[in-house]
Amino acid sequence: DTAVSQTPKYLVTQMGNDKSIKCEQNLGHDTMYWYKQDSKKFLKIMFSYNNKELIINETVPNRFSPKSPDKAHLNLHINSLELGDSAVYFCASSLGGQYNEQFFGPGTRLTVL
């Protein structure tokens, strides 16, 4: 009965590889997000999708490509991984609008060697 799930939880890979992180929510929310939390714990939004449509695309390298096959899923694909991509990536979901809290997934710790 997990609300927001992410796979994998840990991802260790070499520079230059391509990897994907999957996210699913079973809350019936219409908006999903990807956040990056760096080693200093700063949390920054990367992307936001509302009803499968991209609505927020922050200044993120185009090596990062989100894909939303349906409202319950938002995946993150990263090409040509770099050392600086090492971070914890959180998926979140919410109902749209400014009055609704976001529910976060457990995070995916990505380590690029």
Next chain:
Amino acid sequence: AQKITQTQPGMFVQEKEAVTLDCTYDTSDQSYGLFWYKQPSSGEMIFLIYQGSYDEQNATEGRYSLNFQKARKSANLVISASQLGDSAMYFCAMRLTNAGKSTFGDGTTLTVKP
């Protein structure tokens, strides 16, 4: 552009005492939501409390309350009767009406001492 400022990188509090974590925000929008999240050392992000910009009363959720001062653009989190399990990082966040974008502060690490 909106901004959230948390000026206390770290805070200490004695068990069973109350503690206030500061949060100030900057936006020209009139309609927005303010949120607090807790991130324990295990890493998950846990929603604690919410305050809407038009709410006249301060939000409360159990031992958490939000001291909302709109004119000062502050939304401080008050934790009463601190417990050891409250030791964590706390993030203040703001969402505006457009597209639900959330901006997070840099966080405050709270340590509860026995």
